[in-house]
Every structure is written in structure tokens, then in C-alpha cells.
């Protein structure tokens with residue numbers, strides 16, 4: 001598959017690129033093409049040093065959208081709406097939102113926009129024929145980056161387009177040990193997103209790092 005990552009130079013974007021580029025063609029997008037190229041070079045260097053295959057290139061965010069069948073929006077929630085407004089060409093594409101609107105007081109909590117979730121907000125901002133799924137919200141970037149350990153986690157995928165959801169589940173399932181589960185329609189996205197602050201709270205109060213989930 002061809003996978004574009006908008007904001008692919010960040011924590012989760014680079015982590016996902018490291019795993020996905022071993023099996024798919026990955027386009028790391030950025031607002032700055034040079035930054036994306038530096039990031040893709042470091043992915044290639046790391047994977048090359050481990051003698052792992054790697055198909056990745058750096059580009060600007062628009063090229064990442066244009067080149068891909070699946071576009072992952074790996075930008076922080078406060079910048080998601082603005083980022084989407086600067087890009088075009090989402091029509092007909094499978095778009096994935098791993099975006100978690102989280103705030104922190106004494107503890108972490110889901111702080112969604114008026115639509116009810118980041119995913120539902122993204123849905124409103126995209127063209128009507130974009131095929132949005134919410135997925136990859138609950139695995140910490142450090143886990144994606146730690147290539148020495150398998151990703152023994154589950155990915156909850158929700159969305160209203162069954163074929164898009166199947167494709168995203170296939171993408172997740174292509175990473176060894178990672179298991180994708182159909183979590184239902186996009187209306188479930190507030191639940192998928194709000195699992196992440198729960199994991200962060202468990203991490204904080206139970207003194208654990210990068211807590212994840214596996215559905216059995």
C-alpha cells in the first residue's frame with residue numbers, strides 16, 4: 001500500500017513510518033520538505049543498520065496526501081483543523097485520524113471539540129467523499145519506535161465506510177503481532193480516543209511507561 005503521513009516527522013508519524021515502511025511505501029509529510037527528507041533518511045539509516053527493508057521518502061504534506069492511498073493525519077489536535085484547511089485532494093482517499101484531544105489537569109482527560117471527538121471534527125472538515133477511519137489512537141509512539149520489541153497490541157478501528165475500514169485493518173494487521181479490531185461506526189470514535197487518557201492515567205498512577213491494550 002502507499003501510505004502518506006501528514007506530520008510524519010513527529011513522534012507517532014516517525015514511529016509508524018519505521019514499522020510501516022518495511023512492508024509498504026511510505027511518504028513522510030511535513031510543512032517543511034527538508035525536515036521530512038531528514039526524517040526519512042534517518043528511518044532508512046536505522047532500518048538499513050538492522051538489515052530491514054525500507055521504502056520511505058520525505059515530502060511536503062500535500063505530496064504525502066497526493067501520493068497515498070491511505071493518509072494518516074499525525075498532527076496534534078490543536079493544529080488539525082488548520083492543517084486540513086491548507087491541504088486538498090482528500091476526496092475519495094482513505095484518511096486515518098489517530099488524533100487524541102487530551103488535556104491534563106491533575107489527571108489526563110478526553111477534551112473533545114463540540115462534534116464529540118477529533119474524528120467527528122475531522123469528518124466535518126474533510127470533503128464528503130473522503131473515507132475517514134479513526135485508528136492507531138492507543139499505541140504510544142515509543143512502542144512504534146522500539147524496533148527490538150514486537151508490537152503486541154490491539155488497534156481499534158472505527159469508521160462508516162466498510163471497505164476503507166477493511167483496508168485500514170489490513171494495514172494494521174500487516175505489522176507483525178499487531179491486531180486490528182472493527183470497533184464499529186465513526187460514532188464510536190469518542191470511546192476509541194478516550195481510551196488513550198485512561199492509558200496515560202494508568203501509566204502515571206501505576207508508574208508504568210507507554211501503557212497499551214490487547215483485546216482478547
Ligand SMILES: NC(=O)c1ccc[n+]([C@@H]2O[C@H](COP(=O)([O-])OP(=O)(O)OC[C@H]3O[C@@H](n4cnc5c(N)ncnc54)[C@H](OP(=O)(O)O)[C@@H]3O)[C@@H](O)[C@H]2O)c1
Pocket residue numbers: 007008009010011012013029030031032035036073074075076077079082083098099100101136137138139140141142
Ligand atoms: N505521541 C504518541 O504517543 C501518540 C499516540 C497515539 C496518537 N497520537 C496522536 O497523533 C497525533 C500526533 O502526535 P505526535 O505526538 O506525533 O505529535 P508531535 O510530534 O507533537 O507533532 C507531529 C507533527 O505535527 C506537525 N506540527 C506541529 N505543529 C504544527 C502546527 N502548528 N501546524 C501544523 N503541523 C504541525 C509537525 O510536523 P512538521 O513540523 O514536520 O510539519 C510535527 O512533527 C496527535 O494528534 C496525537 O494525539 C500520538
